Amino acid sequence: MNVLEVESLVVRMGQQTILSGVSLAVPQGGIVSVLGSNGVGKTTLMRAISGIYRAASGSVRFLGDDIVRWPPHRIVAAGLAQAPEGRQIFSNMTVGENLRLGAGPRSLAAAAGDLARVFGLFPVLQDRLAQKAGSLSGGEQQMLCVARALMAQPRLLLMDEPSLGLAPKLVRQIFDLIATIRAAGTAILLVEQNARAALRVADTAHVMESGRIVLSGPAKELATDERIRSAYLGGHIHRSEA
Amino acid sequence: MARGGESPILFDIFFFQQLVNGVAIGLVYALMAIGFTLIFGVLNVVNFAHGEVYMIGAYAGLLAITAFAPPLFVVVLIALAAGALTGFGLERIAFRPFRRFRDEASLKSKAMREATLLSSLAMSIIAREAVEIIMGSNMQPIPQQYLLLQPVQIGPLTFASGQFLIFGVSVVSLAALQWLLNRTRIGLSIRAVANNPVGAMYVGIDTNRTIVATFIIGSMLGAVAGILVGLYQGTIFPGMGFTPGIKAFVAMVMGGLNSIVGAVACALILGVSEALATNFIAQGWADLIAYSFLVITLVFFPTGLFGAARERI
Ligand SMILES: Nc1ncnc2c1ncn2[C@@H]1O[C@H](COP(=O)(O)OP(=O)(O)OP(=O)(O)O)[C@@H](O)[C@H]1O
Numbered sequence: 120m121n122v123l124e125v126e127s128l129v130v131r132m133g134q135q136t137i138l139s140g141v142s143l144a145v146p147q148g149g150i151v152s153v154l155g156s157n158g159v160g161k162t163t164l165m166r167a168i169s170g171i172y173r174a175a176s177g178s179v180r181f182l183g184d185d186i187v188r189w190p191p192h193r194i195v196a197a198g199l200a201q202a203p204e205g206r207q208i209f210s211n212m213t214v215g216e217n218l219r220l221g222a223g224p225r226s227l228a229a230a231a232g233d234l235a236r237v238f239g240l241f242p243v244l245q246d247r248l249a250q251k252a253g254s255l256s257g258g259e260q261q262m263l264c265v266a267r268a269l270m271a272q273p274r275l276l277l278m279d280e281p282s283l284g285l286a287p288k289l290v291r292q293i294f295d296l297i298a299t300i301r302a303a304g305t306a307i308l309l310v311e312q313n314a315r316a317a318l319r320v321a322d323t324a325h326v327m328e329s330g331r332i333v334l335s336g337p338a339k340e341l342a343t344d345e346r347i348r349s350a351y352l353g354g355h356i357h358r359s360e361a
Numbered sequence: 362m363a364r365g366g367e368s369p370i371l372f373d374i375f376f377f378q379q380l381v382n383g384v385a386i387g388l389v390y391a392l393m394a395i396g397f398t399l400i401f402g403v404l405n406v407v408n409f410a411h412g413e414v415y416m417i418g419a420y421a422g423l424l425a426i427t428a429f430a431p432p433l434f435v436v437v438l439i440a441l442a443a444g445a446l447t448g449f450g451l452e453r454i455a456f457r458p459f460r461r462f463r464d465e466a467s468l469k470s471k472a473m474r475e476a477t478l479l480s481s482l483a484m485s486i487i488a489r490e491a492v493e494i495i496m497g498s499n500m501q502p503i504p505q506q507y508l509l510l511q512p513v514q515i516g517p518l519t520f521a522s523g524q525f526l527i528f529g530v531s532v533v534s535l536a537a538l539q540w541l542l543n544r545t546r547i548g549l550s551i552r553a554v555a556n557n558p559v560g561a562m563y564v565g566i567d568t569n570r571t572i573v574a575t576f577i578i579g580s581m582l583g584a585v586a587g588i589l590v591g592l593y594q595g596t597i598f599p600g601m602g603f604t605p606g607i608k609a610f611v612a613m614v615m616g617g618l619n620s621i622v623g624a625v626a627c628a629l630i631l632g633v634s635e636a637l638a639t640n641f642i643a644q645g646w647a648d649l650i651a652y653s654f655l656v657i658t659l660v661f662f663p664t665g666l667f668g669a670a671r672e673r674i
């Protein structure tokens with residue numbers, strides 16, 4: 120069964136068409152990765168799924184509901200959370216307040232279990248609870264961003280370039296974490312520039328180019344695909360071969 | 362100040378009385394300035410109808426007094442309720458229609474700032490004219506038994522009973538606000554939207570609901586300030602919100618636009634400066650102080666007197 124089914128999603132900004140008919144699915148407990156170079160529309164896709172951008176047409180089915188017209192807060196409440204590009208944490212608020220906001224309308228007591236789980240994954244956040252989120256290091260902010268999304272008890276977690284700007288050691292940690300989160304039963308839709316690492320952790324992968332998916336397949340196969348190798352070294356994929 | 366060997370009078374009584382008067386009026390400015398600051402925080406706009414919220418609070422209190430002469434605390438509660446309703450309506454009519462998109466660029470855009478500047482100004486004129494038509498443009502006296510001008514003697518000092526009410530209600534309101542903003546979900550949401558509106562959407566905060574709540578809370582504080590001043594000064598009139606509105610606005614700018622602590626501190630500085638200045642200059646000129654402060658702030662402290670406190674609610 121699929122947690123998420125995106126069908127022919129089209130997003131326009133003014134005259135410009137940013138997404139021209141994207142379709143993909145995330146199975147229960149699966150990790151699906153979306154790859155592609157800068158500006159092809161990966162973040163736009165993630166934002167449209169979370170309800171932050173309005174889709175011009177197409178559908179987004181999440182756990183059976185068509186959520187494409189839902190406001191973002193309703194989508195989060197339904198169990199679809201995102202660790203967005205640029206982190207988007209509340210820099211003037213404390214780490215604890217950020218996590219509490221992630222927990223949604225539930226009381227602190229009700230969210231205590233999630234808090235404990237998140238501290239298990241990110242012990243460093245526990246030491247920084249009363250500290251302003253903006254004063255964390257870049258890596259710690261990235262962890263807070265993921266932790267905040269996990270506080271929502273998501274069935275599906277969208278991650279937009281979680282390894283961006285992190286040192287190699289932290290990148291490895293983030294990818295280990297992705298595997299851990301999946302093992303706990305949360306499905307993941309992962310956007311990454313680091314294609315090699317993404318293909319190692321994902322089950323399925325899609326390659327985007329200028330607003331559409333041009334190549335899809337099991338991650339293992341794509342990892343050995345000549346077109347992928349050239350793509351993430353900067354080359355281009357020929358649409359005719361998609 | 363009681364250093365040995367000096368005069369037996371411990372402090373200048375007149376000076377101290379003026380200080381107390383200044384703190385009282387400063388607290389009124391502070392209650393109003395918080396409304397400006399909260400709304401500026403979440404939307405980056407100035408609510409030009411805030412002075413009319415203050416006026417409506419005072420009239421709601423007066424109407425209640427003339428209708429059924431309730432106890433004082435009920436008068437305050439009615440002003441709070443009127444403020445809540447006014448804030449809710451104001452957001453619906455003058456602000457929400459200009460907020461059609463969800464991304465940050467349009468949530469805090471220049472176009473929206475200009476549109477709501479005009480729509481809130483229009484609402485302020487409509488509110489003032491409507492009250493004038495219904496209640497008359499003249500000063501409305503507060504009935505004797507509600508006037509809070511009974512002198513209270515403490516040692517050599519004389520206070521008006523209204524000053525105690527202003528202190529009491531302001532301190533309770535400020536404490537309640539701190540609790541709300543730091544401990545409740547809706548308060549955290551207000552701070553989150555002020556801090557990062559896009560981030561707020563990602564964590565599932567209902568932005569519209571949060572904005573409505575901000576207007577309600579800010580307007581409750583503004584309305585309660587109005588009735589307090591009405592009871593203390595004894596008269597209310599349709600244009601009563603204008604001057605304190607300007608003072609509160611100046612306090613917000615001095616405080617750094619987004620800082621509640623800064624706005625409250627600057628409102629107190631402003632109130633005390635005005636009261637003390639009446640020693641040296643005529644009453645009518647005291648208003649100049651606020652404008653001078655504004656100019657000095659804008660020229661020398663463009664991010665507010667407490668620069669570092671910026672962007673904090
Ligand atoms: N709000 C917007 N208004 C106008 N154009 C936009 C907007 N958001 C995105 N775009 C455009 O859409 C295109 C895709 O942007 P998007 O952020 O989705 O790319 P991306 O694949 O995530 O790139 P990157 O890898 O650099 O993050 C870009 O050309 C961008 O300029």
Ligand SMILES: [Mg+2]
Nearest residue numbers: 161162163204
């Ligand atoms: Mg992106």
